[in-house]
């Protein structure tokens with residue numbers, strides 16, 4: 226006998242709750258995934274039903290956070306969709322360099338997962354700009370587990386397979402733990418990346434302290450519907466400097482929104498310039 230049954234009703238309750246909280250759309254196709262991820266938690270807590278677990282989660286802040294951590298998908302990689310980083314180096318950074326009066330650059334990696342995107346950006350910037358540039362990358366996510374990993378900045382050998390040995394050596398320190406090698410982002414680079422919890426669904430409640438040169442929000446919009454995407458795009462628009470750039474992921478379609486609101490110009494695949 227299977228111990229845990231997930232009724233359609235409780236799946237609907239959980240889906241509606243997560244949509245309201247963080248904008249994540251869980252369609253019927255995701256039911257098996259939700260059931261598998263939550264079953265582990267039920268076993269850990271010795272709870273007998275999804276109904277009982279759901280009541281606990283919506284009443285208790287810690288468990289609410291745990292539930293969100295369990296239901297978000299955090300797949301990421303260093304230098305994922307590498308063509309964006311090449312475009313950045315070849316077309317955008319030279320312009321930023323010649324137009325900057327203060328030698329200062331501010332970037333936001335929104336939906337940063339465990340930090341690979343933010344550190345890839347930091348590496349590209351440090352390779353491009355000479356010493357003396359003030360570089361800061363705000364890295365935000367809703368999932369507190371991945372944020373902790375990002376702030377520690379420790380990755381396995383496999384996770385660094387897209388980096389050349391020269392870059393690994395320059396930006397990472399080798400650590401040995403129980404016979405295995407891990408690599409920690411060197412302190413200088415870690416200090417340039419600030420990890421924070423931020424819910425994009427409620428982005429307008431947050432204050433971003435400086436206006437931004439670039440926003441990366443890749444492979445996040447895929448989980449949202451048009452209403453949520455539109456609100457987040459407005460927030461990005463208001464926080465980005467004039468004529469600067471927003472990078473989305475390969476499968477984050479916003480073309481129909483962009484077409485109707487005429488605030489963005491598509492300049493490269495999934496790369497938009499603020500008009």
Ligand SMILES: C[S@@+](CC[C@H](N)C(=O)[O-])C[C@H]1O[C@@H](n2cnc3c(N)ncnc32)[C@H](O)[C@@H]1O
Nearest residue numbers: 247297301336338366367368424425426443444
């Ligand atoms: C697939 S990962 C993308 C990571 C990285 N940007 C990349 O392209 O490799 C999507 C991330 O979006 C985060 N996310 C989902 N909904 C969110 C929300 N409402 N607010 C902030 N982050 C969210 C998830 O926790 C997850 O880490």
